[in-house]
Amino acid sequence: MALAVLALVAALLLGAPENAAALGRGLRQECKKNGDRCSLYAEGDCCSGMMCTMPLECSSRGSRSECFPECRKQTLSKLNKVDYPSSSGKTPALEAGQRSRPAVVVMQEWWGVNEAIKATALHIAEQGYRVLIPDLYRGRVALQVMEAIGLASDLNWTRGIDDVVHAVTYLRKTGAKRVAIIGFCQGGAMAFCGAQFAGVNAALPFYGIPNNISGCNPLRIPANVPIQAHFGTNDNSFPVSRIQPLALSMQQAGVNIKLNLYEGLPHAFFNALTPEGRRLLAGNNPNYKQPNETLVTQSFSRMTNFLRLHIRDNK
Structure with a gap:
């Protein structure tokens, strides 16, 4: 040496x-080879043609309840443009995965349908699901925080909820027998609304809460729609002081909700799972620090186990 x-x-x-x-x-x-354990934050450690990401079939690896990042090739890299019928005429969306598979409606953050939410949707599709991202902003995407604030403020929530309801209808009419909804930040709030109005089989809101918009009230979610919620304890946008009382009130109202809290994780932590998401986080926060990788991947494992239980194995 x-x-x-x-x-x-x-x-x-x-x-x-x-x-x-x-x-x-x-x-x-x-370099690390196919199947080798790796760190999401050590980009470039995997051999050429591979990336460090969550393993395929994460929810069915023997008796393990958690999965860990490994080097592998990406099996899906493309989302297809579609339009589906809605009350406003047609809603633009992106879609991936075989049509007969159980489906997941993936709801955007306040940025719009950017590269980060596309990467997240493809990661979910790789686990054996059909995914659909409704474009609530109709093609507009924010690059800076002030742009995102403007787009989020202008969002017509009544139309957005209608987009979600018709997304679920579209998926079922075109082959999906069971449908879940997952959303992040603004999309997390929309996931609560979808659980109430869209007739989904399961919902997974990440760090987002609706504020009595367009009749959306988490206490009125049907008891037969299981909810798995994910929030970080260092979230300044949706703090524990808001979600814990809400989850308790939901349980008292008969809603089937399980709240997962991640010690020390900030808002938008799920973005840390993909290079696109990490670039988004770092580009909009000069003080950005990578969140605890073990907890971030734990949230992914819980998500995949929940989806498998409620829309994949429960036929």
Whole structure:
């Protein structure tokens, strides 16, 4: 190793950058192969053509209740544009996965249908689901926080809920027997609304709560719609002081909700699962720090186990 380091230094001093680069690659640890455990935050550790991501069939790995990131090839990389009928005429959306599979409606954050939510939807589809992302903003996407605030403020929630209701109808009419809804931030609030109005088989709101908009009231969610909610204890947008009393009131009203709290995780932590999501988080927060990877992946494992129980195995 000492000789190799000296050779690298010599190559640099002698002005041979291509030789130095080759020697530098030789000094690095060998890349990780298919199936090797890895860290989501150590991009580039996997061998060429692979990425560090959550494993396929995460919810069915023997008796394990949790999955861990590993190096593998991405099996889905494309979402197809579709339009489905709604009260406003047609709602634009993105879709992936075989039509006969159980389906998941994936609801956008306040940014719109950006690369981060697309990557999240593809990760869910890879677990064996059909996914659909309704475009509530009709093609508009925010890049900065102030833009997102403007788009979110302008959102017509009555039309948005209608988009969700018709998304579920579209999925069922085109092959999906069971449908869940999952959403993040603004989409998390919309997931609560979808659980109330859309007749879904399950709902997973991540760090979002509706504020009595368009008649959406989590206490009125039917008892036969199981809810798995995910919130971080360091969420300044939707703090524990709001979600804990709400979850308790929902339980007292007969709603089937399970609240999962993640110690120390901030708002929007699920974005840390994908490179696109991490770039979004880092680009809009100069003080951004990677959230606890174990807890982030735990939320993914819980999500996949919940989906498998309620829309995949429960036929």
